[in-house]
Amino acid sequence: MGPEEPASGAGRPLGLLALIRQIGATIVALVHARIELFATEFEEELQRRFIIFIWIMLALLFAGLSVLMLAITVLIIFWDEHRVLVAALITGAFMVSAFVTAFLAQAQVKHKPRFLAASLEELKRDSAQLERRR
Numbered sequence: 001m002g003p004e005e006p007a008s009g010a011g012r013p014l015g016l017l018a019l020i021r022q023i024g025a026t027i028v029a030l031v032h033a034r035i036e037l038f039a040t041e042f043e044e045e046l047q048r049r050f051i052i053f054i055w056i057m058l059a060l061l062f063a064g065l066s067v068l069m070l071a072i073t074v075l076i077i078f079w080d081e082h083r084v085l086v087a088a089l090i091t092g093a094f095m096v097s098a099f100v101t102a103f104l105a106q107a108q109v110k111h112k113p114r115f116l117a118a119s120l121e122e123l124k125r126d127s128a129q130l131e132r133r134r
Helices: 016-077 083-110 117-133
Strands: none
Touching: 016 083, 016 117
16 A cells, blocks of 8 residues: 555544434434334234224123113013013113213223334434434
8 A cells, every 4th residue: 555545444433424424324213213203103903903892892881781681680570560661671771881881981091102203203203302412
């Protein structure tokens, strides 16, 4: 190696083009990581909602069958004496149950975690870190 030839990258400062490439690569890696996090969170949320939906449907099916059988049993017991009163009471109990469960479902929806919360938090951290570097 002669005196005119530059050293092979050891201790040599990066040129402007190399620096731009390095910044570009960093930005691409950052965006790629955030997109992967978004996709993972989205898939997890879909799976969670589907599983919850299946459990809710099964619970509703069995609860409905149980309540229906109970209502029929009570109606049969009181068939001769107070069938209209018992039918009205059973209907009222069904209506109260519907209102209570609707209220509880609404409370669950209000207290669920925010969609994409982890992705948004990561973006806030990235933004704060970029602001500190300025």
